[in-house]
Amino acid sequence: MSFSVAVSGATGYAGGEVLRLLAGHPEARIGAVTAHSSAGTRLGVLAPHLHGLADRIVEETTVENLSGHDVVVLALPHGASGPVAAQLPAETLVIDAGADHRLTDPAAWERFYGTEHAGSWPYGLPELPGAREQLRGARRIAVPGCYPTSALLALVPGFAPGPGSDGGLLEPDDVVIVAASGTSGAGKSVKPHLLGAEVMGSMSPYGVGGGHRHTPEIEQGLSRAAGTAVQVSFTPTLAPMPRGILATATARLAAGVDADAIRDAWDAYYTDEPFVHLLPEGQWPTTGSVLGSNHAVLQLAVDEHAGRVVVCCAIDNLTKGTAGGAIQSMNLALGLPETMGLDLQGVAP
Numbered sequence: 201m202s203f204s205v206a207v208s209g210a211t212g213y214a215g216g217e218v219l220r221l222l223a224g225h226p227e228a229r230i231g232a233v234t235a236h237s238s239a240g241t242r243l244g245v246l247a248p249h250l251h252g253l254a255d256r257i258v259e260e261t262t263v264e265n266l267s268g269h270d271v272v273v274l275a276l277p278h279g280a281s282g283p284v285a286a287q288l289p290a291e292t293l294v295i296d297a298g299a300d301h302r303l304t305d306p307a308a309w310e311r312f313y314g315t316e317h318a319g320s321w322p323y324g325l326p327e328l329p330g331a332r333e334q335l336r337g338a339r340r341i342a343v344p345g346c347y348p349t350s351a352l353l354a355l356v357p358g359f360a361p362g363p364g365s366d367g368g369l370l371e372p373d374d375v376v377i378v379a380a381s382g383t384s385g386a387g388k389s390v391k392p393h394l395l396g397a398e399v400m401g402s403m404s405p406y407g408v409g410g411g412h413r414h415t416p417e418i419e420q421g422l423s424r425a426a427g428t429a430v431q432v433s434f435t436p437t438l439a440p441m442p443r444g445i446l447a448t449a450t451a452r453l454a455a456g457v458d459a460d461a462i463r464d465a466w467d468a469y470y471t472d473e474p475f476v477h478l479l480p481e482g483q484w485p486t487t488g489s490v491l492g493s494n495h496a497v498l499q500l501a502v503d504e505h506a507g508r509v510v511v512c513c514a515i516d517n518l519t520k521g522t523a524g525g526a527i528q529s530m531n532l533a534l535g536l537p538e539t540m541g542l543d544l545q546g547v548a549p
């Protein structure tokens with residue numbers, strides 16, 4: 201079943217990663233590659249790692265240029281994908297890597313993004329409870345943010361009923377997440393705080409005190425899984441590396457929950473997942489081990505002294521955190537094997 205895919209935002213980090221993965225997908229044919237200020241340029245100038253696509257000319261992002269494809273991936277700045285998506289035919293599978301269609305609560309959208317809510321679409325994190333049912337046959341998919349991908353994968357087995365537990369292993373009002381991200385998470389456009397001289401050899405927090413727009417997205421995912429409101433304190437930090445996220449999530453254990461119950465729940469939740477791995481005890485996640493792959497690696501410990509679980513999760517922000525998640529969800533929507541085109545090992549060292 202061969203199908204055509206247009207990629208908009210093709211010259212950006214997320215769009216470039218989508219193209220890298222599509223180039224290795226056995227059934228995908230890459231159609232239009234579109235962007236904005238770089239329209240008219242050879243893709244090889246802007247994304248020289250995409251060798252097979254070097255002679256493609258970047259087109260302007262218009263509904264005409266995106267039309268006639270089976271799938272359209274939008275990897276555009278926040279607020280740009282809503283108006284484009286609204287003009288694409290209902291039968292086209294539209295996958296939005298941006299945030300425009302992730303949040304279900306219009307008030308949360310307006311508070312954190314400051315524009316009108318474009319509506320919500322099925323959420324492209326297949327490992328969440330019930331997500332695969334929503335994604336199969338879907339024609340609109342909202343790809344999660346990269347921090348929410350790592351945070352949700354870290355904590356969802358503690359809230360959702362699963363093969364190893366009835367859920368409710370963690371208190372919903374005491375969840376703390378601190379995550380370090382590589383600079384590609386901020387996109388390719390030039391910003392002073394992303395200059396090599398600022399970032400190399402230095403780490404910095406931002407969005408501290410509940411100000412980051414991924415807080416409501418993480419709360420939405422955990423609350424859905426728990427069936428009750430989950431409150432999260434989330435702090436992102438910028439790390440001196442090009443890509444990768446290491447999220448450290450801690451939560452207070454519910455009464456009577458012990459270390460065995462926690463390990464059993466995480467183990468059972470992820471045992472059949474092709475891309476999420478609870479590592480053997482004693483081995484801790486590293487961002488280096490997942491670079492370029494669609495895999496997420498987890499490890500946890502129960503801190504008996506503090507009465508908390510501590511879970512670390514590493515992903516590649518551009519792969520499982522964006523483009524890999526998008527392809528995984530696309531496969532589900534199109535009725536293909538979920539792992540098609542994603543059989544990628546990490547890149548080391």
Ligand SMILES: NC(=O)C1=CN([C@@H]2O[C@H](COP(=O)(O)OP(=O)(O)OC[C@H]3O[C@@H](n4cnc5c(N)ncnc54)[C@H](OP(=O)(O)O)[C@@H]3O)[C@@H](O)[C@H]2O)C=CC1
Nearest residue numbers: 209211212213214235236237238261275276298385387388
């Ligand atoms: N980077 C990451 O780790 C992740 C990113 N995302 C999301 O993916 C989306 C893209 O992010 P990212 O790739 O990092 O950003 P980049 O800044 O690297 O790329 C942005 C892309 O959008 C194009 N673009 C900018 N403005 C417009 C416009 N008005 N119309 C059409 N195209 C436009 C740019 O083209 P040109 O340069 O030609 O103007 C470029 O191709 C964002 O919504 C982001 O939140 C999601 C998860 C993780």
Ligand SMILES: CC(=O)N[C@@H](CCC(=O)OP(=O)(O)O)C(=O)O
Nearest residue numbers: 298299345346347381382385386
């Ligand atoms: C390092 C860095 O700046 N990261 C980005 C998050 C990138 C991402 O996944 O998020 P969206 O798709 O929601 O933009 C940020 O904190 O804004």
